Amino acid sequence: MRMSTKGRFAVNALIDLALREAAGPVALATISARQQVSLSYLEQLFSRLRRDGIVESTRGPGGGYTLGRPAVEITVADIVSAVDDPMESTEAEAAADGLSQALWQRLNATMLQHMATITLQGLVDEQKAQGATVEVKPVRRAIATPPVVKPPRTTAPNSVFAFGRSFAR
Numbered sequence: 001m002r003m004s005t006k007g008r009f010a011v012n013a014l015i016d017l018a019l020r021e022a023a024g025p026v027a028l029a030t031i032s033a034r035q036q037v038s039l040s041y042l043e044q045l046f047s048r049l050r051r052d053g054i055v056e057s058t059r060g061p062g063g064g065y066t067l068g069r070p071a072v073e074i075t076v077a078d079i080v081s082a083v084d085d086p087m088e089s090t091e092a093e094a095a096a097d098g099l100s101q102a103l104w105q106r107l108n109a110t111m112l113q114h115m116a117t118i119t120l121q122g123l124v125d126e127q128k129a130q131g132a133t134v135e136v137k138p139v140r141r142a143i144a145t146p147p148v149v150k151p152p153r154t155t156a157p158n159s160v161f162a163f164g165r166s167f168a169r
Contacts, residue, residue, distance in 0.1 A: 007080040009037055010045045011123070014079055017055070018071045018124045019134050025057075025064030045083050052082040076158055077115035 011032050020026050028046060032039040041051045046065060049055045067074065086133040 003080065004084050006045060006083045009035070009041070010049065010079050010083040011076060013037070013042060013045065014049070014067075014074070014120055015127060017065060017121050018067060018120055019127060019132060021066045024062065025066050027064040030064075048083045049079070052078070054078060055081055067120075071121035072119055074120040075111055075116050076118040076120075078125075079120070080115060089139070 012035055016034055017026050025081050028042050029039055031037075032042050035042075046057075047054060050057055050065075050068070054074055055065045056068045057063070057065055159164050
């Protein structure tokens with residue numbers, strides 16, 4: 001098993017999400033800006049993560065993503081397995097060389113075992129220990145209702161007939 005670009009981006013994005021989800025759902029656009037990853041690429045990754053129950057989405061204003069289960073229960077192996085395609089190329093290469101096939105299978109199993117020992121919570125704690133700054137969620141401005149403007153009160157006549165009556169008095 002190799003750590004692909006998809007896996008690295010997914011792990012980094014989930015660390016970002018876990019650091020900030022206490023303030024509510026985190027929008028992919030904000031993760032995209034912070035991680036400098038294309039929004040459409042993140043949408044593809046999060047679609048796979050949502051399918052595996054690693055994240056949950058909330059629609060509408062103030063929506064975004066939250067973790068689908070506690071960070072302590074999510075491992076790097078879970079994240080990588082959710083976003084990466086099966087290792088068809090590595091297995092095909094190993095099959096071409098029958099002698100080394102067992103070696104590649106053992107290496108893949110060992111890497112997967114090691115990644116299963118690393119939790120998302122552990123990675124978040126490491127980031128906090130290294131001084132990662134988590135900005136407070138910006139205050140969302142409510143849509144202000146325009147002030148009620150009362151029409152000016154006039155004593156002038158509002159029609160020709162009222163104008164004529166004003167002279168009769």
